[in-house]
Amino acid sequence: MMEAGYKLGGRYRVIRPVGEGGMANVYLAQDLILNREVAIKVLRLDLQNDPDTIRRFQREELAATELVHPNIVSVYDVGEDNGLQYIVMEYVSGADLKGYIAAHFPISYAEVVRMMTEILAAVQQAHAHGIIHRDLKPQNILVAPSGHLKITDFGIAVALSENSITQTNSMLGSVHYLSPEQARGSIATKQSDIYSLGIILYEMLTGKVPFEGETAVSIALKHFQNEIPSVRKIDAGIPQALENVVLRATAKEPSERYESVAAMTADLKTTLSPLRVGEPKFVSQVNNEETKILPRIDPEQFNTSSAAPTSAATSTAAAPTSAAATTPPSDKNLQAQKQKRPHPWIMIAGLLVAALIIIGGYFVVNQLRPVAVPNVTGMTQSKAESTLIAAQFKVGATTKKSSDQVQAGRVIQTTPAKSKKAKHRSVVKMQISTGKQEYVVKDYTERSYATVAAQLKKAGFKVKRTTIISRSYANGRIVQQSLDAGTRVIPKGKRITLTVSVGASGFSLLDMTNWSQASVQQYAGSMGFTLNTKYDYSSAVQAGAVMSQSPAAGTAVARDAKITVVLSRGSQADGAPD
Template sequence: MEIGKKLGGRYKIIRHIGSGGMANVYLGQDLILDRPVAIKVLRFDFRENKDALRRFQREALSATQLIHPNIVGVYDVDEEDGLQYIVMEFIDGTDLKKYIERQGQVAPDKAIHIMHQVLSAVALAHKNRIIHRDIKPQNILIDNQDRIKITDFGIAVALSETSITQTNTLLGSVHYLSPEQARGSMATSKSDIYALGVVLYELLSGSVPFDGESAVSIALKHFQEPMPSIRALHPEFPQSLENVILKATTKEPADRYQTCEEMMADLDSCLDPARAAEDIFTPVSMLSATKVLTPISTGNRDKEDSGKTIISKDPLVTEKANPASEQAVEMDTGKKKKEKKWKKWLPFLTVFLLLAGAGIVYSFFYSAEPDTISVPDVSNMDQATALKALTDAGLALGDISEEYSKDVAENLVIETHPKKGSSVVKDAKVDLVISLGEELYTVKDYAGETYESVMGELRSRGFIVERTQAFSSDVPEGSIISQSIEAGTEVKPSETTISFVVSEGTQSYLMRDLSGYTQKSVQDYASEYGLALSVTEAFSADVASGLVMSQSIASGSSFVYGAKLSIVLSKGPKEPAVITFAKSLTIPYKANSSVVESSSSASSSASSSNGSSSDAQSSATVRTNHIVIYIQDEDHPLTDIFREFNISSDEVVTLNFRILEGKTASYRVERDGEIILEEAGLTK
């Protein structure tokens, strides 16, 4: 796909960001809504593949039915020039597989936070009768704020379709394949739950539970080998956390969680201290009792074989006793011999049993222990009621002590010493432990502390901890901005929900393409995002004057609020420089010119009344040359007369020229209509 191409006249391709089995994914820009989008385009080699085309269209249909904050949203589905494409929500982050490879094993709290979002999304799909069938970390996206988005419903099929659709092809990644899928059976919602259990194992351990040299060997392990123990790798994990994995990944679907909601509820409480000593989970199918079956026989053989039983773990298995006749005779002969031996020893056995019985009677009557009383259960009783119960049982009240308890209300009995059900002699003293109620906890000021550490501490004390996200340029990412309960407040943890506003760090945005913007438009955009704007100018023969030529933050790149942005505005084409220079010429005089110039002057004056006189002065005739000068520069064309005059001797003339950079000047001098001087291509 060519970078810069527009699909549907609306979605501009920015860059390639990934490839899948049958499609390429590009980062695009929605030019109408001005937002980044992910565009999945069916590869050219699948354009004629009807199965691939149908699967691609099914992905679009499946995804548009699912609207959930943890499922990648689909904005548009269209076709252009034979290219099928889906426009989806763009997630600025990575997939969970790369996240695990980069982070290694994930802490239990964070793993639960991630899985809670995944389970919530898959639960919605199951409610819409859609099973994903390819749940794996590669199809789970995670952004920089640990927000989860599930994608690729390319092989998800509505349950209504699966009732009539079943092939021998194993779909999905073999590392997360359920045993029933590995056997070639139909995938169900329980198959998704199995894959979710494997994903949880990988989050906590940093690796998949089953691996091998081939897909077949891995698939065999899924339905033959038990799930590896996560506690063998990390003994610090509570058994209750491992039990979630074991129950989700049992070999038999019936033993798994019935729904994603059930798994989510178990996961949310698995770190509670009260569940720390939980027994290891054992599937119901492994607890089935061994059945003892009586063999089928008829006639006299019933008497002979009545003592024989057949032990079978399979209720469908039945075994018949069918010995050969010779063996039957031998067994019958042996039986008669044994009966004779027993008859021989029968008198001695009778005497022994009588003596033993007499001993037991004597021990009962003469060596009996004193009467004992079982300590009654007085837990959750007030002190007066508990005292009455002890007295009625023939016991006495011993010491009374007090302890805090979040499980037993104030002033009620927590336990007794000795414990309930213990055997004690009559009138023995029983100590009571009375509850002071739940110990109050003084809430601290958690602003600036890391949310993960605070959450772990408060949950261990019984708090319900919630969080919301907010951008902040002052508080580091993952740290607490504010809390719902004021510091110094005393609360009961088991009855308290505390909410935190957690920093997502400085908010980032995608830079717009400012090419062709005016300075005013750029200033408005910079004000919206608090950008520190600097403007310079440069000549351009391609960009009109006053419009943006270039920008320091590239279009489509991320920037944070308050970042520095520099732009270059066009000054239009560069004006050439004006050059001025002068040239001096000597114009020669020609004596025998035909041009005559006459000048005369006469003056007369009146004399006194005595007389009159007139002096006539004859005019002198002088021959001159008529000179005409033409010049060509930025201000004068060569066709116009620049200067015209007469000379009667050689004369020096200075011509001043004004030309643009890269241009030249010229001149021509005529004397009495004849060109006597000329020159072209003049420059400074």
């Protein structure tokens, strides 16, 4: 472990360790040249002596510097310091996806799709550059405070791919997401990354990995021997279309998986669409038993075989007890008996048709009968979807809206509204809360105070105005603000102070308390401000003198300002005239 303050490569000063794994140790450091925080990943000491690992490590990380994408952690530099191999990367504050899932599960299906789409976009960019990650797992995906995701460790995964099976700690973390072909020792391909992406999606939907075991080997065996458990058995509210993405991405045979990350992305984006409700479950064709071909039955053969038992039964029932009984009936009598007696299959078919008509009629009546939309207001999106599906409604598109009353991620209302009657299988749309509406403070300097204040008050701010004499800003223009531009705040009840210029000709208002009315008028005439006079009773201030003023003494005002003074009428007991 490197101590805080150590200068790596003569440029990066170590601040503190931020992570420790089976492959490398990660430190937060300060780039002394560019004056920015960076993350430095230092290859573990026991791997520093393997020249092949070092060579692959450097080659792949240099290739990773070409991956410029908003969802990929940028690699700034690769170097060596006293035998220590290190990588300098973009520093992303926040948790990894593993910790995020643990802290926020259950995650709404829409949010899972959004997050997974960002992960897929990053992997698609890497694949386009011929780089296969080989070690995709939630621990290698960082979640920024903004909610955006970034994938890391493209190069180090490649460098350590040959050694990871022998590194117990590293393997236990990776084997949960390992493709069957990698578990068998085969070369990893783009489809191997797609398998790992399917396992990550499984974990985001269920909060756990599909296979557990005491050893890495036992888990690896399950990946190429056991079928992926159904996510819908864990959460029945998950749409079948979304489960199908998991099943197809994690198919045992690479040929059955998505041909590319782009194809997986396109499929994932439509999984919550009402058009895909009722989609059949994805079934692997490779793992299914071969279809059995039944032998063709000739109609004549069927008639012969079905007639035989009838003839035998007739013969047995008509066993002779006398010579007269043994006389065979004529052909005409036999034909008449066959015509009178209905065939048993016809009777059974008739009964089945009647039953189907009754059952079908029952279901048709029930399907046509309107039912009340369940009240899902205040539920999480995933729970609301499960409730609607259980009530035999289809879940339609969702819309987002800010709300002061409903917590973020929960349902504000539905269309049709709760308790309204609607047909079975009809579509119910939901409005999801984004929480209290945030307001992004802008740069208001040099803008008109009257215009800005009106906008801020309408948004819910409490606006306080202070004034200043300025030679640089015209009268009525904002000089500075108490909240910096770019600050995101909930405006309701939030105070913001705007400092406004009164121009270069402005002046500081004198204290006019106890002045006579004549003195006040003379002062107004000399300074140019408009005087507004009011009256009130006062036992402390003599009649005709100033009791109070607005603005207060010392306030910077413009020459054309409007100043209000309150003159005393004396004590009300004196009976001063109104």
